[in-house]
Amino acid sequence: MDKYNSEGYPDPTAAEALENVMREEKAKKYKPCVFICSPFAGDTARNLENARRYLKFAVEQGAIPFAPHLLYPQVMDDCDPDQRKLGLFFGMVWLRKCDELWVFGSYISAGMQAEIDKASKHRIPIRYFTEKCEEHSCNEEI
Incomplete structure (x- = not known):
């Protein structure tokens, strides 16, 4: 210039x-990079199915999504506390590289809350969606 x-x-x-x-x-x-934040533990089969749906939704919205809970459990044991801790750390590193955090569903797990807190601390925009991928404010009842 x-x-x-x-x-x-x-x-x-x-x-x-x-x-x-x-x-x-x-x-x-x-295309913004978005971090997909949704439950993993508990009903993992259902939660993984939902996470794949959220990832697809983000792609359809023109974003470049990243969902660590779809990646790291394939090579790390979530039941092993050390491997789980490492996987959560990896996710937090990736979160800092994303443009936005997209939170899905009405249930916020401890891991999700940590991601929300990290995004807030680093002023990463946070968007909230229902399980049906409908956007809402974080203060709305869903």
Whole structure:
């Protein structure tokens, strides 16, 4: 980006305006990375089925989703406390790299609450959805 005018003088205002226009154009093409936050433990078969549905929903919304509870249990034992702790840590690392946290369902597990707290602490936008993938505010009864 040229920060000088045609006479060679610095022109930061014009340069900033052009950078803003370019940023907006890029944003139109940009797909946000979203972290899928939903229950895993308990009824794992049902929870994994739901997580796959939430992942598909995020793709349909034009996002690039990441669901650690669909990935790490394939190679780590969630019943082993050390492996579970490591898997949760891995998820938190990925959360920091995402643009948004999408929370699904009315039940918030301890692991989900930790993800919500981490996103809040780092000012990562949080969106709330029902199990039917309908968006709502976190204060609404679902």
